[in-house]
Structure formats: structure tokens, C-alpha cells
Amino acid sequence: xxxxxxxxxxxxxxxxxxxxxxxxxxxxxxxxxxxxxxxxxxxxxxxxxxx
Amino acid sequence: xxxxxxxxxxxxxxxxxxxxxxxxxxxxxxxxxxxxxxxxxxxxxxxxxxxxxxxxxxxxxxxxxxxxxxxxxxxxxxxxxxxxxxxxxxxxxxxxxxxxxxxxxxxxxxxxxxxxxxxxxxxxxxxxxxxxxxxxxxxxxxxxxxxxxxxxxxxxxxxxxxxxxxxxxxxxxxxxxxxxxxxxxxxxxxxxxxxxxxxxxxxxxxxxxxxxxxxxxxxxxxxxxxxxxxxxxxxxxxxxxxxxxxxxxxxxxxxxxxxxxxxxxxxxxxxxxxxxxxxxxxxxxxxxxxxxxxxxxxxxxxxxxxxxxxxxxxxxxxxxxxxxxxxxxxxxxxxxxxxxxxxxxxxxxxxxxxxxxxxxxxxxxxxxxxxxxxxxxxxxxxxxxxxxxxxxxxxxxxxxxxxxxxxxxxxxxxxxxxxxxxxxxxxxxxxxxxxxxxxxxxxxxxxxxxxxxxxxxxxxxxxxxxxxxxxxxxxxxxxxxxxxxxxxxxxxxxxxxxxxxxxxxx
Numbered sequence: 001x002x003x004x005x006x007x008x009x010x011x012x013x014x015x016x017x018x019x020x021x022x023x024x025x026x027x028x029x030x031x032x033x034x035x036x037x038x039x040x041x042x043x044x045x046x047x048x049x050x051x
Numbered sequence: 052x053x054x055x056x057x058x059x060x061x062x063x064x065x066x067x068x069x070x071x072x073x074x075x076x077x078x079x080x081x082x083x084x085x086x087x088x089x090x091x092x093x094x095x096x097x098x099x100x101x102x103x104x105x106x107x108x109x110x111x112x113x114x115x116x117x118x119x120x121x122x123x124x125x126x127x128x129x130x131x132x133x134x135x136x137x138x139x140x141x142x143x144x145x146x147x148x149x150x151x152x153x154x155x156x157x158x159x160x161x162x163x164x165x166x167x168x169x170x171x172x173x174x175x176x177x178x179x180x181x182x183x184x185x186x187x188x189x190x191x192x193x194x195x196x197x198x199x200x201x202x203x204x205x206x207x208x209x210x211x212x213x214x215x216x217x218x219x220x221x222x223x224x225x226x227x228x229x230x231x232x233x234x235x236x237x238x239x240x241x242x243x244x245x246x247x248x249x250x251x252x253x254x255x256x257x258x259x260x261x262x263x264x265x266x267x268x269x270x271x272x273x274x275x276x277x278x279x280x281x282x283x284x285x286x287x288x289x290x291x292x293x294x295x296x297x298x299x300x301x302x303x304x305x306x307x308x309x310x311x312x313x314x315x316x317x318x319x320x321x322x323x324x325x326x327x328x329x330x331x332x333x334x335x336x337x338x339x340x341x342x343x344x345x346x347x348x349x350x351x352x353x354x355x356x357x358x359x360x361x362x363x364x365x366x367x368x369x370x371x372x373x374x375x376x377x378x379x380x381x382x383x384x385x386x387x388x389x390x391x392x393x394x395x396x397x398x399x400x401x402x403x404x405x406x407x408x409x410x411x412x413x414x415x416x417x418x419x420x421x422x423x424x425x426x427x428x429x430x431x432x433x434x435x436x437x438x439x440x441x442x443x444x445x446x447x448x449x450x451x452x453x454x455x456x457x458x459x460x461x462x463x464x465x466x467x468x469x470x471x472x473x474x475x476x477x478x479x480x481x482x483x484x485x486x487x488x489x490x491x492x493x494x495x496x497x498x499x500x501x502x503x504x505x506x507x508x509x510x511x512x513x514x515x516x517x518x519x520x521x522x523x524x525x526x527x528x529x530x531x532x533x534x535x536x537x538x539x540x541x542x543x544x545x546x547x548x549x550x551x552x553x554x555x556x557x
Contacts, residue, residue, distance in 0.1 A: 016296065019230040019264060021371035022369070022372075023091045026065055035065035036066070
């Protein structure tokens with residue numbers, strides 16, 4: 001948390017609440033909300049960032 | 052052309068509503084984006100307009116367009132409003148949310164919008180304040196202070212310039228009602244603020260929205276622009292926070308709007324006397340202000356007719372965490388905690404038994420199922436050592452470690468403390484260290500651990516007492532609620548019962 005990937009493409013920041021608490025865990029990726037995260041969805045996000 | 056309704060609420064979008072809406076657009080449908088109805092288990096929800104009313108389907112994926120349009124998709128729900136989760140609600144504040152296009156002035160007016168403002172303008176300002184007093188409305192941000200008395204104080208305050216400030220810094224984890232209202236029915240909040248402005252003689256209002264709510268910021272800004280002529284001469288603007296929890300505390304919020312670092316002010320003076328830029332200021336939560344149009348349009352009696360004891364009207368309860376029917380449920384005060392969690396919420400999503408429920412955000416108490424008889428009421432929760440706060444209800448199953456939850460509560464305080472008062476700034480950090488020592492001792496095989504736990508627990512309780520009575524605001528003052536309730540109701544998680552631990556070790 002709080003760190004940036006060595007290629008500078010991804011930074012992880014902690015946020016206490018996105019107001020999506022009934023469908024957590026959730027994240028905001030470049031302004032796009034994503035809910036019910038699991039490892040598969042996280043892989044998908046990383047792929048999108050790479051592309 | 053077929054017309055379908057799909058929520059554009061941030062939660063719905065997080066569950067894939069944008070992709071679903073795109074798929075229906077590609078199929079040649081007219082897509083109306085609404086707010087969320089508030090039951091996330093059926094999101095993304097698609098409602099198809101038919102001669103017999105809207106027919107709902109949910110959850111729906113982009114690949115289901117054809118099956119939804121020909122009515123054969125297996126997640127067909129029929130009339131969504133008739134589902135038990137919705138039919139049993141009393142939607143005074145959220146009547147339009149999830150139903151209308153949030154930015155359509157035509158929709159808003161057609162569904163009863165602006166009637167409260169018109170009714171207010173037909174009355175003397177003092178009469179509007181009297182209506183709000185008689186409704187029994189209390190501050191929905193958590194403190195529960197009577198809204199009408201706050202307004203009366205500002206009305207009586209001398210001065211040519213006064214302000215209305217809406218606290219939309221909904222930082223409590225487990226809550227999302229402010230966000231849903233702003234995204235799903237922004238004109239309702241604007242109408243409430245315009246009524247407040249008329250009632251107390253304020254010409255300008257601020258909506259202070261947390262930066263984590265980009266959708267709400269966008270919708271509110273657009274709604275303010277579209278409704279400017281209707282609320283004139285009252286004017287409004289949005290201010291965006293910077294990710295600081297304590298700015299939800301009203302005086303820190305005022306400092307933040309003034310461009311200063313968000314730090315809590317000592318009270319008195321009250322913001323009603325010396326508020327924003329030193330002027331008399333009404334500062335209310337989103338839900339308090341959004342309840343006002345109903346009160347003026349339908350009458351104070353209609354609002355006060357619902358409720359329990361001194362808690363009048365309805366509360367938009369937010370069901371969150373490990374719960375099957377997570378979402379927004381607006382109901383009159385007096386519903387019990389058990390009804391909310393088990394009957395309405397459907398128990399845990401994991402299917403395991405409920406072990407703890409935190410009510411009122413990160414500063415609320417943890418209650419076990421033995422407290423499920425508690426009626427949702429400001430006084431009943433206070434008497435039980437808790438608070439209803441902003442009415443977030445977060446459910447945990449039997450896998451939760453309550454010592455870890457106590458640690459989270461006090462660590463949250465350490466991270467978010469504004470630093471102005473010592474009990475909160477220093478106490479929270481010492482508290483994390485104490486809980487860490489208790490957890491280390493609990494998990495250690497050493498013989499002396501019982502004495503260590505007893506000693507550290509005594510110090511932790513003493514520290515909580517100092518924080519509760521010595522802190523400047525609710526952040527330090529209420530952090531003891533989750534810590535002490537975890538200690539009181541779940542002592543076995545703090546190693547205070549030798550036997551369950553011995554069994555666990557076998």
C-alpha cells in the first residue's frame with residue numbers, strides 16, 4: 001500500500017470508504033468503481049492497465 | 052423503440068451497469084439512467100417499460116439483452132417496487148431514488164418535487180422553522196440534535212449574511228445513503244437547502260462532498276446548474292473534500308471550506324452563531340436536509356406520525372458488510388436490530404451465523420445477537436452503550452476476530468486524528484500499542500499471559516475513559532465505543548477466558 005510499481009504505471013492507495021460497503025471489497029481504478037473484487041478481477045484490472 | 056431503466060449509481064456501475072446499458076443501447080433501446088433502487092443483490096438491475104408498468108430483471112449481464120427484452124430471462128423480478136424488500140419500506144426521503152432520471156427537472160416535478168419549497172414560500176420563515184421543529188426531525192449525521200432548534204438559533208442570530216452548509220462528507224464506513232440520494236435524487240437535497248435558506252434568511256449554500264464520491268460531485272454540480280432559476284435568489288455551490296475523515300466533523304468541515312487545514316474548532320461558539328467565515332450557519336447532514344421537502348409538502352404531522360419515542364420519522368438504514376440483502380432500507384424508527392439484520396437483511400451472505408453487528412460507522416459499538424431486541428432509536432442505542440450514528444449497519448459472521456476489530460477502530464482514529472487535542476492524537480496511538488500487546492499475549496503460549504492481558508486491558512479501559520471524556524470531538528470521543536463494546540461483549544477474543552482458548556489450541 002502507498003507504493004508505486006517499478007514501471008510507474010500503478011500506484012496503490014488505501015481508502016477507508018468508497019460508499020460501496022454493501023458490495024465490498026471495492027476499488028476506484030482511474031475513476032472507475034469496481035466492486036466484489038477477487039483475485040480474478042484484480043488480474044483483469046492489471047491486464048487493462050498493461051494494455 | 053423499447054425503453055429500459057438502468058441505474059447509473061456508483062454502486063451499480065461498480066457491478067457492471069455501464070456495460071449492460073451499452074449493450075441495450077446497441078440493441079436499439081432507449082436507455083434511461085436512474086439512481087439505484089438500493090438492493091445490490093439484484094444489481095445490475097434492468098427495468099423494461101411495458102403497458103402494465105415496469106418489469107424488472109436482475110442481476111443482468113450484457114449478454115442477457117435478448118432474453119430480457121423477450122421476457123424470458125430467469126432473473127425476472129416483475130414489479131420491483133412490489134418485492135418484499137421494497138414494499139415493506141416507508142420511503143419518505145428516498146421515494147424517487149432509483150425511479151426517476153436524477154437530472155430531469157420534468158421527472159422531479161412530476162413526482163412531487165418542489166411542492167415543499169412552494170409550501171415553505173407561502174409561509175413566514177418562522178412558521179417554516181416551527182414545522183421542522185414539530186416534525187421531530189433530528190440530525191441524521193449521527194448527533195441527533197433537533198434540526199428545528201438549530202434552524203431557530205440561526206433565524207434568531209443577527210447579521211446580514213448567513214450560510215447553509217450541507218455535510219456530504221459521508222466518511223463513516225458502512226454508510227452510503229448520502230451518496231445514493233445525491234446521485235439518485237439531487238433536486239431533493241437542493242430543495243431542502245433552499246427551504247433552509249428561506250427559513251433562516253441565508254442566501255448561499257455549500258454542499259461539501261468527499262472526494263471519494265466523484266459521481267455525486269458530478270451529479271450535484273449539474274443539478275445545481277439546472278435548478279438555479281427555481282431556487283433563486285438562493286444560490287449553491289459544491290466544495291470537494293480531500294480525503295480526510297475528520298472533515299465530516301462540522302467545525303473541521305467549515306475550516307476546510309474556508310481553505311484551511313481541516314481541524315476541529317472548540318465549541319462554543321456554536322456554528323449557528325459563529326459559523327462559516329464567522330457568520331451564522333446552518334450545518335446539516337444530507338439526510339436531514341433531504342427530509343425537509345417531505346415535511347413541508349406533507350405536513351409535520353405526517354412525518355412525526357412515524358417513529359419511536361423521541362426518534363420521529365424515518366431513517367434510511369444502510370445494510371452493509373457480510374449481509375445477504377445489502378442495500379438501503381428506509382423505515383420508521385423502532386424497527387429492531389434483529390429485524391434489520393435477519394428478516395430484512397436475510398442474515399449473512401456467507402451463510403454462517405452472525406456474530407457481531409457494528410451500528411453507526413467506525414465509531415459505533417459492536418453488538419452481539421443477544422442485543423438484537425434493541426429498537427432503532429437514538430435513546431435506546433445510547434442506553435445500551437452505542438449509537439445509531441448515520442445508520443450504517445455492518446454485519447460480521449462467526450469468523451471475525453473482535454480483538455482485530457478493536458485494533459482497527461483505534462488505528463482508524465490514529466490515522467484520521469486531526470491532532471488538535473491530546474487524548475485523540477496520543478491516546479489513539481497508545482491504544483493501538485495496547486491492543487497489539489493484548490493480541491500478542493493472547494496468541495502466546497507463555498504462562499504469564501493472563502496477567503499481561505489483565506494489566507493491558509485495565510490500561511486500555513482507562514485510556515478509553517480519557518478519550519471519551521477528554522476529546523474535542525466525536526472522533527476521539529466515540530472511538531471507545533467499538534473498543535469497549537468489543538471488550539465487553541466478546542471478552543474471549545481478548546484472551547480473557549482461558550477455556551475457549553485452550554480448546555482452540557487442541
